[in-house]
Amino acid sequence: MTTTSALARLLKPVLPLAPEMSIADVADRLLTPEHKAFLSLPIVDAAGYPLGLVSRSALQDIFMQRFGRDLRGRHPVHEVMNPAPLIVSLDTSLEQAAKQITGQLQYPITEDFILIDAQGQYRGLGTVLDLLKAMEARIAQRNAVLRRALVDLKESQVQLVQSEKMASLGQMVAGVAHELNTPLGYVKNNVQLLRELSAPLFELAEAQAALADCLADPDCAEARLAMALDNAAKAREQAAPELLVEDLTQLFDDTLYGLQQIAELVVGLKDFARLDRAMSEEVDLNDCIRSALVIARNSIKDKAEAILQLGELPRIPCAPSQINQVLLNLLTNAAQAIEGFGQIRVKTWAEDAAVFISVQDSGRGMQAAVLARIFDPFFTTKPVGQGTGLGLSISFKIIQDHGGLIRVASEPGRGTRFLIRLPRPQAAALQRSA
Incomplete structure (x- = not known):
């Protein structure tokens, strides 16, 4: 029979015994080199269906007795076989086979288990030790996969957490930028207004400086003095500094308030x-x-x-x-x-x-x-x-x-x-x- 199941790799094609074989012949066969690794040998009927297992332990109990071989050596082997052995189908998965065998296994372990095909006919023996080794290898393989998956999961988790932090940071920065833009906007507008309002004051200062120079100059002509006085009067009228006091005070207060808001946001961001x-x-x-x-x-x-x-x-x-x-x-x-x-x-x-x-x-x-x-x-x-x-x-x-x-x-x-x-x-x- 050809099969690709994991149990097939554990199968040992041990030649089965006939139920009529004598106990002595079976004991001699268990002592041969090819059977020393097995705890038991299968008994199969003429049609190839398993009848049971005869264990090395059962034979030892007989031959350890005084005259045991002489008294019972010629008896048929079916007298000492286990008629309810562990039987596993080759189609069974490794995990299911392990569950089935460990569920029925008795300690100490004195028997192997029989492997049968889909028709129930005997195909060979399997040892519990080989099964445990196969399960250990399977578990080690799966552990390696799980370890790799865990590493990948942790890396993904770190990336996702970092992504969430960056998304939160982006949201926070956008909010802070929006909050900064509001005071920055009217600080900028106030500075522009201050520039416009201060331009006539600069012109007034320049006209008054020219008038002062003329007054201080003994050689200043009357026409030049009259022009300087006229320019100073016009600049004074255009600047109207007495009307600017309230506007400038309000502009400075608003600008300082905006700068305080910006400073508060910067300190808040630093503290955050x-x-x-x-x-x-x-x-x-x-x-x-x-x-x-x-x-x-x-x-x-x-x-x-x-x-x-x-x-x-x-x-x-x-x-x-x-x-x-x-x-x-x-x-x-x-x-x-x-x-x-x-x-x-x-x-x-x-x-x-x-x-x-x-x-x-x-x-x-x-x-x-x-x-x-x-x-x-x-x-x-x-x-x-x-x-x-x-x-x-x-x-x-x-x-x-x-x-x-x-x-x-x-x-x-x-x-x-x-x-x-x-x-x-x-x-x-x-x-x-x-």
């Missing part, structure tokens, strides 16, 4: 991306919230009013840039969940063991099926191209790495609330000492 801050540095989470709100202002301002209820918090060790990333994600998600104009309420408070941050929106809320998968990687309700589904998954991992918890509660039509709990270090120290 505090990558150089170590996990051991203690941070006030309220500062993180204010920084994240500055960066998220462009995403929020047209969608919701941000209401802050920030309690007094102890400083805790954390990676502020990572916490800022979580807060930015929650704030932008909250704004995107609001239809029309709503509210985003951010609240903080502290307890003996932990500090808490609550981000609650008045958006459309989520169904239970969506809520159950909200932290799953790649799960998103946004249209294709508008979200990777990694934002909340990364946020969950960041909070988990900080030893904290993040939970969500939501109801359709009533909004969503995320709650972050971060442990206080002194609470952990007290717990360890206790």
